[in-house]
Amino acid sequence: MHIKKLELQGFKSFPDRTKIIIHPGITAVIGPNGTGKSNIVDAFLWVLGGQRLKALRGDRSEDIIFNGNSQKAPMSMADVSLFLQDDREEIIINHRVFRSGESDYRLNGKSVRLKDIQDTLWKYSIGEKEYFVIEQGSIGLFLTSKPIEKRGLLEEAA
Amino acid sequence: MHIKKLELQGFKSFPDRTKIIIHPGITAVIGPNGTGKSNIVDAFLWVLGGQRLKALRGDRSEDIIFNGNSQKAPMSMADVSLFLQDDREEIIINHRVFRSGESDYRLNGKSVRLKDIQDTLWKYSIGEKEYFVIEQGSIGLFLTSKPIEKRGLLEEAA
Amino acid sequence: SKIQFLRAIQEVDKNFDDVFSTLFKGGKAGIKLTDESNPLESGIDIFAQPPGKKVQTIALLSGGEKSLTSLAFFFALFRYKPTPFCILDEVDAALDDVNLSRFLDLMRLMKEKTQFIIVTHNFKTMEVADYIYGTTMSEPSKTQVYSMKIDKKKGLPEKTELPDT
Amino acid sequence: SKIQFLRAIQEVDKNFDDVFSTLFKGGKAGIKLTDESNPLESGIDIFAQPPGKKVQTIALLSGGEKSLTSLAFFFALFRYKPTPFCILDEVDAALDDVNLSRFLDLMRLMKEKTQFIIVTHNFKTMEVADYIYGTTMSEPSKTQVYSMKIDKKKGLPEKTELPDT
Numbered sequence: 136m137h138i139k140k141l142e143l144q145g146f147k148s149f150p151d152r153t154k155i156i157i158h159p160g161i162t163a164v165i166g167p168n169g170t171g172k173s174n175i176v177d178a179f180l181w182v183l184g185g186q187r188l189k190a191l192r193g194d195r196s197e198d199i200i201f202n203g204n205s206q207k208a209p210m211s212m213a214d215v216s217l218f219l220q221d222d223r224e225e226i227i228i229n230h231r232v233f234r235s236g237e238s239d240y241r242l243n244g245k246s247v248r249l250k251d252i253q254d255t256l257w258k259y260s261i262g263e264k265e266y267f268v269i270e271q272g273s274i275g276l277f278l279t280s281k282p283i284e285k286r287g288l289l290e291e292a293a
Numbered sequence: 294m295h296i297k298k299l300e301l302q303g304f305k306s307f308p309d310r311t312k313i314i315i316h317p318g319i320t321a322v323i324g325p326n327g328t329g330k331s332n333i334v335d336a337f338l339w340v341l342g343g344q345r346l347k348a349l350r351g352d353r354s355e356d357i358i359f360n361g362n363s364q365k366a367p368m369s370m371a372d373v374s375l376f377l378q379d380d381r382e383e384i385i386i387n388h389r390v391f392r393s394g395e396s397d398y399r400l401n402g403k404s405v406r407l408k409d410i411q412d413t414l415w416k417y418s419i420g421e422k423e424y425f426v427i428e429q430g431s432i433g434l435f436l437t438s439k440p441i442e443k444r445g446l447l448e449e450a451a
Numbered sequence: 452s453k454i455q456f457l458r459a460i461q462e463v464d465k466n467f468d469d470v471f472s473t474l475f476k477g478g479k480a481g482i483k484l485t486d487e488s489n490p491l492e493s494g495i496d497i498f499a500q501p502p503g504k505k506v507q508t509i510a511l512l513s514g515g516e517k518s519l520t521s522l523a524f525f526f527a528l529f530r531y532k533p534t535p536f537c538i539l540d541e542v543d544a545a546l547d548d549v550n551l552s553r554f555l556d557l558m559r560l561m562k563e564k565t566q567f568i569i570v571t572h573n574f575k576t577m578e579v580a581d582y583i584y585g586t587t588m589s590e591p592s593k594t595q596v597y598s599m600k601i602d603k604k605k606g607l608p609e610k611t612e613l614p615d616t
Numbered sequence: 617s618k619i620q621f622l623r624a625i626q627e628v629d630k631n632f633d634d635v636f637s638t639l640f641k642g643g644k645a646g647i648k649l650t651d652e653s654n655p656l657e658s659g660i661d662i663f664a665q666p667p668g669k670k671v672q673t674i675a676l677l678s679g680g681e682k683s684l685t686s687l688a689f690f691f692a693l694f695r696y697k698p699t700p701f702c703i704l705d706e707v708d709a710a711l712d713d714v715n716l717s718r719f720l721d722l723m724r725l726m727k728e729k730t731q732f733i734i735v736t737h738n739f740k741t742m743e744v745a746d747y748i749y750g751t752t753m754s755e756p757s758k759t760q761v762y763s764m765k766i767d768k769k770k771g772l773p774e775k776t777e778l779p780d781t
């Protein structure tokens with residue numbers, strides 16, 4: 136099971152449709168401050184139904200959807216698709232949100248509930264708490280987090 | 294008003310008496326992980342009566358006093374002296390603590406209360422909340438701290 | 452289930468000690484229930500002792516030691532329950548050169564089974580990568596993504612392709 | 617006193633906008649009372665807008681932008697109420713090369729009046745320093761402090777003296 140591609144449109148600092156092909160092995164993402172690297176991490180969390188996309192990094196529709204600059208108007212929808220491959224099988228997970236707050240999940244094109252996505256991922260050891268994503272700043276804080284939170288991670292893996 | 298010297302003995306990872314002369318301008322402190330750089334910062338906070346030396350970095354006597362390694366036994370006292378100079382006048386601030394928890398402040402050799410030290414420093418614009426010390430990890434967290442805490446810093450400077 | 456959870460603690464505890472002493476070239480580490488009498492609800496405590504140093508509360512570790520210890524814990528989790536991919540955002544920021552190399556060696560050992568995406572400002576990390584993407588924002592608020600390669604002469608990453616849009 | 621505090625807000629707000637636009641080469645920033653009707657107890661809100669970007673909650677800034685904005689705020693405080701010395705522990709960890717240089721330029725302007733002690737892993741920061749101390753721990757738990765100089769050829773710091781003990 137591996138990631139093949141991430142597609143973003145209207146999500147945070149990605150107004151135009153952007154396709155990021157992910158290769159096997161180690162992929163480094165580099166660039167100056169504020170240019171969108173952590174936004175790509177947020178996209179992964181968000182498309183998987185991230186409860187982890189903390190209010191701190193913005194999970195309301197107005198934080199998620201591209202909100203414009205001096206040359207481009209704000210957009211009305213954010214759309215992220217994650218293309219996964221497991222042997223021969225391709226799995227496409229999509230999450231969209233509109234300014235109204237209305238949101239929609241799709242699994243291989245078919246509209247589903249978030250729960251169905253989580254159940255599917257669970258079969259591939261991709262857990263709900265996304266313990267495989269370590270966000271910027273959190274590695275230094277993990278050890279001093281509450282024992283109950285550490286239990287949460289372990290339960291997720293167990 | 295500037296710092297001339299910091300002397301540590303028995304404080305954290307400084308069992309033997311160590312004198313660190315501080316020159317005018319910019320002093321960089323470098324070295325591998327875990328070798329004592331932040332302990333030097335802690336010493337500054339602690340000698341000034343740091344309420345800032347959070348329980349997170351250890352402010353109990355057993356965290357403050359050198360607690361031994363395979364070759365050296367734990368010590369029984371931690372002692373830090375800060376030598377300041379204001380024009381012709383030298384000011385020496387000293388803080389000691391014993392395993393019992395008993396502690397002692399001195400100003401130019403004379404035993405005083407912490408309050409006397411803080412009053413003296415206040416004359417030189419050295420505030421109690423030590424807003425001139427930014428500890429490791431805190432710069433990234435400052436902006437998302439509570440508005441009341443930001444007020445505290447401003448009140449200190451005002 | 453309770454049995455599975457207790458077994459997870461045992462396994463991860465053992466992995467954690469193992470990975471920790473690999474990354475720190477010695478020392479020991481482990482995890483245990485905060486309250487042994489209440490396994491269904493108790494939190495988890497982590498302890499770690501870098502080589503030659505005395506056991507102290509984990510809060511007294513240095514910034515870099517905390518990062519490396521946390522990474523050891525996460526890799527211990529992955530070893531127990533492998534995850535197909537792992538996304539890390541600037542986890543190497545507090546590591547000195549030696550610790551960075553040890554962390555990168557471990558990541559390289561794991562990349563066969565785990566796909567890594569790591570955001571970094573560190574050149575050593577870029578050198579270990581099989582693939583590099585660079586972000587720019589020449590137009591404010593609009594990210595452009597480029598494929599990049601390390602220029603062997605300069606040792607610096609260079610853009611190779613326009614973004615796939 | 618209330619008058620002094622309100623004046624402090626005004627001064628620091630102005631300094632903050634000034635320092636911020638110096639460090640970000642544009643944009644604007646400021647502070648204000650969370651609750652204008654209750655100046656004696658109200659908290660302080662900070663807002664910041666990097667050049668060309670839209671105003672958003674400060675939480676949406678990137679890691680490096682947050683560090684630089686916080687540093688701008690602290691320098692704004694110092695400009696209002698100069699402090700004789702300033703101790704910074706790894707505040708440059710999240711800054712890219714360009715932002716690091718701008719921060720270092722500002723520190724250099726201030727060093728006449730303010731003595732700086734900065735803990736860092738960054739070579740550019742070491743190059744700006746007038747004096748360098750290095751820490752080692754060849755014996756676990758025991759710090760040795762050395763004076764160091766930057767070797768002009770290698771560009772790397774080298775020990776020059778044994779510790780003053």
Ligand SMILES: Nc1ncnc2c1ncn2[C@@H]1O[C@H](COP(=O)(O)OP(=O)(O)OP(=O)(O)O)[C@@H](O)[C@H]1O
Pocket residue numbers: 146147148166167168169170171172173174175197198199200201202203271586592666669670676677678679680681710
């Ligand atoms: N909804 C949105 N619309 C437009 N721009 C946005 C939106 N959300 C975030 N941004 C922009 O994205 C930028 C932050 O990007 P990000 O956090 O990914 O940076 P980064 O590359 O990780 O930087 P650093 O190296 O400092 O961590 C912010 O400056 C912000 O202007």
Ligand SMILES: Nc1ncnc2c1ncn2[C@@H]1O[C@H](COP(=O)(O)OP(=O)(O)OP(=O)(O)O)[C@@H](O)[C@H]1O
Pocket residue numbers: 304305306324325326327328329330331332333355356357358359360361429501504505511512513514515516545751757
């Ligand atoms: N009371 C004590 N007795 C002995 N050693 C101590 C004591 N308190 C802390 N230490 C040691 O000091 C070390 C931490 O030092 P410090 O936090 O200053 O490292 P650092 O140089 O800032 O590293 P980093 O670059 O990772 O931030 C710990 O490994 C710990 O072993």
Ligand SMILES: [Mg+2]
Pocket residue numbers: 172173174271678679680
């Ligand atoms: Mg980031």
Ligand SMILES: [Mg+2]
Pocket residue numbers: 330331332429513514515
């Ligand atoms: Mg440190």
